[in-house]
Amino acid sequence: MKVLSVASEAVPLVKTGGLADVVGALPAALADEGVEVTTLLPGYPAVMQATKRARVLHAWDSLLGEPARLLSRTLEGTRLLVLDAPGLYQRDGGLYADPSGTDWSDNWRRFCALARAAADVAGGVGPKGAGFDLVHTHDWQSAMTSAYLRYAPLSDRPVPSVLTIHNMAFQGWFGAEVFPRIGLPRAAWSIDGVENHGGVGMLKAGLATASAVTTVSPTYAAEIRSPEFGMGLDGLIRARGHDVSGILNGIDTALWNPQTDRALRQRYTVRTLARRQGNKRALEAEFGLEPGDGPLFIVISRLTWQKGMDVLLECLDHLVGIGGRLALLGSGDAAIEEGFHEAAARYPGRVAVRIGYDEELSHRMQGGGDAILVPSRFEPCGLTQLYGLAYGCVPVVARTGGLADTVIDANPAALMAGVATGVQHEPVGYHTLSSALSRTVALFSRPEVWRQIQSNGMAADFSWGASGRAYAALYRSLLA
Template identity: 45%
Template sequence: MKTTSILFATSEMAPWVKTGGLGDVAAALPAALHRAGNDIRVLLPHYPALRQAFPQATAVAELPALAPALPAARLLAAEADGLPLLLLDCPPLYDRPGNPYVGADGLDWPDNAIRFGLLSRVAALLGQAASPLGWQPDVVHVNDWQTALAAAWLHYEGGAASVVTVHNIAFQGCFEEPLRAALGLPEAAWRFDGVEYHGLLSFLKAGLQLATRISTVSPSYAREIQDEAFGYGLAPLLRHRREALHGILNGIDPVLWNPTTDPALAAPYAANRLAAKRANKLALQQEMGLDPATDRPLFGVVSRLTEQKGHDMLLALGDALPELPAQLVILGSGDKALEAGFLALAEKLPGQVAVKLGFDETLAHRIEAGADCFLMPSRFEPCGLNQMYSLRYGTPPLVQATGGLADTVVDVNEATLADKTANGFVMADGSTDALWQAMQRATIAWLDKRLWLRIQQNGMRCDFSWHHAANDYSRLYRDALAAHR
């Protein structure tokens, strides 16, 4: 089968720059496509973390100013485990500490339109005959609003086929109209069927309107964003382009997330050796200052603490945890009121609730292994990865049926137990009462050790490795190329 040459443009890439699922996807999907024999290169800004990680990166192209607002830059080449990287080097725009999108004050960098306008413009340039590399991909694959504008240049100026992936449609990259000319977009682009969106320049809307093909990170999310409740104003456009829209479920790294070999764990275990999982629960209880209880389940959370993730509902139920009875361990940060609320709950229920604010990758692995049940009551979840990690680790997830959660978690009931697909607990709706009822169901199931073992093993048999998504994207690229021609 003929392979495809691909430019994968992204604003973040784990482990160096990561704020959410995009960073994980940018690390895993290109690597899987590369292993499958595709000629793929990843374009991303030359952030400080990448300067440190790749000090020997070599300059491969000098880029002049490409528009009135876009400064000159250069491209550096590096490799990450054999995967070619192209680092967009422009220190005034990218040599900044911390988060790639916001400053220390928590506010968006005021020049984000320029920073990611340049990234998008260079992604498009590399997909055109004028590419300074002497290499032109068949497909330019862009991700979220930060690179979606590349599809506009490719549409108006010609070049490679384009695919835009929506990781979270809530973030759309909207800016004032004068930026259209400042970024070098043609006047003809300022139309309802171009880059204009309610009087603003929207990077994401431009990509959704003008890309050859559109993908999202799960089949259910592809359906949901065509409805007004989830489309954040873009549902009519997505319904118009539904033939171009595809939902492809993200994957996980089965080597990195493997309870048999995970160095972070107190004891390795597998689906046929789940008794050893108990040692991880005890170790986690000791580490987090919880009572070493064996007579109640331990619920785990690793997440941004936001209402989108449903954590306001969980906090509202906190005082009732002793009634189940159950313990709760939380790792995350986010909304300050939720942070303060969970810290107060931990102080009120010592030994039963433990909270660590921030992020700790190693502790995240230990929570996946040590918890009995993983909580993800998200109001919307484009894909979600933690439920897949949890299934891999024999920690049945409790979720709301939305996005990728609906595509991966099968509720425990008589029929799904009979066909051996039951692997978690799905809330009846998005209410606090439904969350409480699902937690009660999970607690009752946990008390039946034979039943719980069946649920665990069903989940551990699931295969969410990236090669499935890589195969689906390979088909999507071929479809985009056929449509483009």
């Protein structure tokens, strides 16, 4: 089975979040299931740099108004296609925004072009016989692929498609004035097509036209059927019925393994957990924190309302008051960043903040922190709590989305049964989070109980094996 995976980012080439981790992991996860995945990415500067000596498969004189080429390269065993369109992707700044943080004004063109190219490739563009059996798209940036396949296919051969929603909050909505410029017939401008509240809704178009829709956890698949989590598209999700399902993300256990992780001062296993203490002391020194007997909480997150970071700010006095310390790595809303800076100034040696992102530091934090805080208001899946489980860094999470699906709360019944892997709380608010912090400190003060919680998490299997099997089964059902 040949599958074309279309996305705006993928590790190890470009990454802004968990989407890239998932897209990068899928080819290897599906190879064991007899599925050959080729990943199509935009030709950002980093991608072009990494794919030098690529082979040219096709050229468009005008792809939504821009000259473009389709390049092919195998990199570290992964089959890659790159859409080389310098007018769209060769820019300073981020993948989606300029250096000032403002979204590129032509994002509609940049990602409609990606989708149009994907539909052409699925329809047979490139070497003879290189067509694909199925297309798998990810989030709004590639969701329009299935709309092009439905309304303006390159060939008459039907190609089924799967859309995976990694975050319903980002929908790719643009004004109606762009519709005449995206290369779709008038028939596509309908409630069953791309029209959404008087404009072009790119995620909505994918939801309406994909053969199947998945989210990255079963609980999130249920949540988005409600107005609270559906972000205005819950009605469409409900209308798709059984076409919508949840497949839990996995993690790359080769990259995230405390036994082999070279970023750690001390590598360890579930049998040698005592070695984590050396990592903890090194992490305290790196962040300028005072060594202490209480738990070292960590945060590796976007600093946004979705992630509950405003509530964590409110709880910092409580966290410090009960003997905890905090090391934070992240960036996001300016006001929240400033709030954490102020807290670090208020509690020198107890709270420390690094604004930005550092992949190796995130590994050191998972290997040295005692507990990782993920108080998200909604979380489609979440990966940091999975890394925490693998590293014995106990997750303290809100009971939502993938967090609910992956962490077993240390309530009395779970502790008696010996199955707890973390601490859950709901809803997200000062009293519930502060209570969860107090529960965590109390559990930490019982070393045997804490080691059991750590061991349970490290023994859990969140590799891509089960997820790969689930995706392969879905693909086969669409091709039957």
